[in-house]
Structures are given as structure tokens and as C-alpha cells.
Amino acid sequence: MEIAIAVIAAIMGLGVGAGGIFAYNKKNENGGKNKADDLIRKAKHEASDIVLKAKKEAAETAEKSKEEEAERRREWKRTENRLAERETTLDGKLDQIEKKQERLVKQEKDIESLKQEIRDIREKQHEKLEKIAGLSKADARDKLMKMTENDIKKDLAGLVVKEQQEIKHDVDEAAQAILITAMERMSSEVTADRTITALKLPDDDMKGRIIGKEGRNIQALQRATGVDIMVDDTPGMVVLSSFDPIRRQVARYALERLMKDGRINPASIESAVSKAEKEIDKEVQRAGEDAAREVGVVGIPREMLHLLGELKFRTSYGQNVLLHSVEMAHIAGMIAEEIGADKRVAKTATLLHDIGKAVTHKIEGKHADIGAELAKKYGLPDPVVHAIAAHHDDIEPTTPEAVIVKICDSLSAARPGARNISAENFAERMRDLENIATSFPGIDKAYAISAGREIRVIVEPKQIDDLTALKLARDIANKIEATMSYPGVIKVNVIRETRAIEYAK
Numbered sequence: 001m002e003i004a005i006a007v008i009a010a011i012m013g014l015g016v017g018a019g020g021i022f023a024y025n026k027k028n029e030n031g032g033k034n035k036a037d038d039l040i041r042k043a044k045h046e047a048s049d050i051v052l053k054a055k056k057e058a059a060e061t062a063e064k065s066k067e068e069e070a071e072r073r074r075e076w077k078r079t080e081n082r083l084a085e086r087e088t089t090l091d092g093k094l095d096q097i098e099k100k101q102e103r104l105v106k107q108e109k110d111i112e113s114l115k116q117e118i119r120d121i122r123e124k125q126h127e128k129l130e131k132i133a134g135l136s137k138a139d140a141r142d143k144l145m146k147m148t149e150n151d152i153k154k155d156l157a158g159l160v161v162k163e164q165q166e167i168k169h170d171v172d173e174a175a176q177a178i179l180i181t182a183m184e185r186m187s188s189e190v191t192a193d194r195t196i197t198a199l200k201l202p203d204d205d206m207k208g209r210i211i212g213k214e215g216r217n218i219q220a221l222q223r224a225t226g227v228d229i230m231v232d233d234t235p236g237m238v239v240l241s242s243f244d245p246i247r248r249q250v251a252r253y254a255l256e257r258l259m260k261d262g263r264i265n266p267a268s269i270e271s272a273v274s275k276a277e278k279e280i281d282k283e284v285q286r287a288g289e290d291a292a293r294e295v296g297v298v299g300i301p302r303e304m305l306h307l308l309g310e311l312k313f314r315t316s317y318g319q320n321v322l323l324h325s326v327e328m329a330h331i332a333g334m335i336a337e338e339i340g341a342d343k344r345v346a347k348t349a350t351l352l353h354d355i356g357k358a359v360t361h362k363i364e365g366k367h368a369d370i371g372a373e374l375a376k377k378y379g380l381p382d383p384v385v386h387a388i389a390a391h392h393d394d395i396e397p398t399t400p401e402a403v404i405v406k407i408c409d410s411l412s413a414a415r416p417g418a419r420n421i422s423a424e425n426f427a428e429r430m431r432d433l434e435n436i437a438t439s440f441p442g443i444d445k446a447y448a449i450s451a452g453r454e455i456r457v458i459v460e461p462k463q464i465d466d467l468t469a470l471k472l473a474r475d476i477a478n479k480i481e482a483t484m485s486y487p488g489v490i491k492v493n494v495i496r497e498t499r500a501i502e503y504a505k
Contacts, residue, residue, distance in 0.1 A: 199238045199255055207231055209264045210238065210255070220266040224273040225251040244362075245313035246284070250276045284309035291322060295329035297348050301378040308351070310358040321354050328353065328408040335407070341400040342383065349387035349405045352380075356388075368392045410489065429486065436479050437492075440472060454491040455480075461498045469496045 201207050210231060211218050218229055227248055228241040238255065242248045253276035258264050261272075285302075288309030292300055300308075311322040328350040336346035356363075356370030363370050372389035387405045390397040397403050430448040433455045437446035442463035447456045457476065459469060473494040480490055 198240065199252060199259075201231075201236050201238060202259065206259055207238075209262075210258075212264065216266065217264050217269065220269045221251070221255070221273070224269055225254065227251040229255075246280060246310055249313050250280050253279060284312065287312040287322065291326050291351065294326055295333070295347055295351055297329070297344070297351055300348070300352070301380075304352065304355065304374065304378050304380070307355050307358040307374065311354060314357055316354075316357070321357055324412050325351050325354055328405075328412045331411060332404050332408045335404050336401065339400065339404075341404060345381065345383045345387065346401045346404045348380070349384045349391075349401055350408050352384070353388050353391045353405055353409065366392070366394060368394050429484070432484060433480065433490070436483065437476055439479075440476065442468075442472070450491075452486070452490065454493060456493045456495065458495050458497070461496050464496055466496065469494045 201210075209217065210221070210229075212220075218231070221227075222229055225247055226242065226244065227250075229251065230239040230241065240248050240251050240255075242251070250273060254269070254272040257272045257276065258268060261268065285306055286309065288305035288307070291308055292298070292305060308322070308325070311325060312320070314321040316324070329347045332346040332350040333343050335341075336343040352375060353371065354367060355374055356365075356367030356372075359370060359374075368389055368391055372385050375385045375388050383399055383401055386395075386399060387397070387402040389395055390402045391405045391409050393406070397406055429452050433448040433452060434446045437443060437455050437457045442460050443457060444460050445458045448454075449456055455476070457472070459472065464472060473492045476494070477490075477492045480486075480492070
């Protein structure tokens, strides 16, 4: 392109030069011809130089292009050679792999053949041994097992006892550390409040007012509260009887208000009962909210808090159920923190574990099942529902939080003074424990000690060996769990003693 432009420029230069000369000669006809010839020669010389330079540049460019093309062809050739070498190498490796695979298949066949030969040889050896010994393989195995069992029985018993003691020591030590820490941090009153079901009359005249003309006042009070009111059973006392603790408290509040006012008639009874119901409802709601606030649990539905508050007026073996639940929640939080469980789930489940007792007089069933259904109904998390349902072993606890609830329930219920148990019930439980132990063969004596926390069993050493003693302890514990209801844990202690007696004469 550049060469063509240069040539065109040279030609145009020649044309312009020639035109200029012609015009100059025309105009200056009398000018010198020598000057015109010089100009023509100069223009031709310049044009010739330009053409030569353009040819030279074109030749150089063509030469450079040829060299680049040759270099590209050489690079392509080298690439083809490398690819050919790689292809040859890969073909060689594939051949080697195929040969190795063939050798492995052959070796596997040889190994399988050797295994079969070994099995045949062993089978023949077993047949020869059975002929020589006169025993079958199964009979020989049974005889050997019996001989071995007799030889190592004592050693095995000692090993089992040793391992059990070591495991028990480690587990007990860790459990005691956690439980003692929780119990030391949680301190509550030993005595528990009881629900008041009787009111003292100020005088005999008040008794007549409560009964009213032809009993209309006491009948109106019973209809309004749903509580049985007895004024003749205990001198100077009014006894309130109802399975519903809330109704009983409404009747108590209303009756106290009426006795204080002195005016008792159907109209005033209706007004007093209405005010008592509102007061109790507020007290119940406030008790539930205070309990949740005390243990630091938030997000419990208002309906569940109301049921929780009703436990304030509910007792179990003389133990206030709401105080029992709050105490459990504190202990559960401490244990969950120690072992790394979910603290919120553990505290929520322990606080609500007895919520079913608030409605057991209205709904049939176990309070653990009722409580779990209520928790599920009001949208509490599944781990909380499971822990409530499993706290009395009605179902198997499968989460650490459920186990914590079960443990805390036993701790709170079984501590000294938590529950009131009559002397008759206590003696009966002691007899039941001893009877369960003596129902097994080989038992010499059985004693229930430590207020029923331990059953000590003395066995006949000639009938019960060491291994059987271990099994006997487990069997007695299982029967106690299946047939008795008790708080806490009962220790089964089986004692086997061998005495060697001789007389020197």
C-alpha cells in the first residue's frame, strides 16, 4: 500500500513538474532552456529514488513474511512430533495395565483355589479328629466351654467386680460432683406449705349465719363455688372439700370475706364468690409469671403460665407443686450448664413437668402424658414436650434434657422433709422391700435400712456363687422398679460371706 502511494506521488510530481515547465516556457518564452532541462532531470531522479526505495521495502517485507511462515511450520512440526511421542507412550502404558490386570485375575483364581484346598484339608482334619476323639465338633466345643467356664469362673467374677467398681467409682465421682455443685448452689426451705382446707369460726352465731334459714346460705355457697362445705364435722371449724384446688381457694376467700362482713345471704354470697374468683384468677396468673421470671424462662404461652400458677394451690405428699417445680428448674439449669446440655430446654421442661396436675381432676390420664399434650398444644418445642412426657419413665428419655428433668424430680422429691409420709406407709414400704428380696431363692435374710434407701440381702453362700450374686442384685432391683413406687434411688446390696470354722481340741 505504501509502495503504491509512493509511485502515485512520484508520477503526480512528474506531471506537476512538467506542467510547471510548460507553463513557465509559455510565459517566459524567452527563458533559458537549460534551466528547464535541469528541473526535468531532477524530478526524474527523485522519482527514480522513490521507486527504488519502495521496491526495496517491499522486498524486505516479503522476505520477513517468508521467514515467519517457515518458523510457524517448524513449530507445527515439533508439536506433531510431541503428540506422536505421547501417543506412543500412552499405548505402551495401556498395554502394561492390561498385562497387570491379566496377572491379577490369574492370581485371584490361584488364591481362591488355594483357599478351597485349605478348606478341604481342614474338613478332612476335623473328620479325623472326630473319629479319634469319638466326639462331634459341637460336642467337643460344648465340653471345652464347660471346662473353660469352670476354670475361669472365679477369675471372671473377680474381673467383673473389679471393672464394675472402677466404672462405678468414676461415674459416681463425676455425677456426685455435678449434683453436689447444683444442690449447694440451690438452697430452699425444707418445710412446704399446705393448702388450707379448713377455716376457724369466730363464734357459734357465725355458724348459724353460714347455714342460713333452712340451709339456704350454705346451699347457695356450695352451688356458687362447687365445693362441699361441712360445718358440723369439726367443732368451731368449717371444712372445705373439693378435688379442684382452685374452687377450694375461691370458697375459702369468699367465706373469709363473708365472715368479715357479717352479712351472709344469697346475694352477698354471689357477690363475694365473684370477687373471690377474680382475685384468685389474678393471683394464679401472677404466681405463674413470678415463677417463670424467677427461674429466667421466657416465651411460655400465657395459658401455660395460668396453669402453672394453679399449681400454687396443689400439693403432692404435702409438697407444694409450684415450689417443687421452681426448685427443680434452678437445679436443672445448674446441671445442664455443667454437662453442656441445652439450659433453656432443661429449665423450661422442669418448670412445666407437673403442669398436667393442674387439670388431672378434669382430664383422665397420667399427669406426665397430660402435661406433654398441653405443651404440644400450646406450641412448645419438641425437646420440652419429650422431657415432660419422660420424667416418670412412661417413655424412654432419649435426650440429655429429659434425663436431667427425671434426675431433678427425684432430687427435689426425695430430699429430707420434702414430702410427708405416714408411719403406716413407711412401715408398709419397708415390708414390701424385704418381701421382694426374700421372694428369690437362696436368700437367708433381708433388711430394709436407711429409711428405705437401701435393701441389704444376705445370701446362702452354698447356693449363690459370686456371679449369681451379681445377677441376683440386678434381678431384685428390676423387680423393685417394676412393682413399687418410690422417690429417689434404692440401693440393692447383696452380701455373700463364706466362713471357715474349725475347733482346736
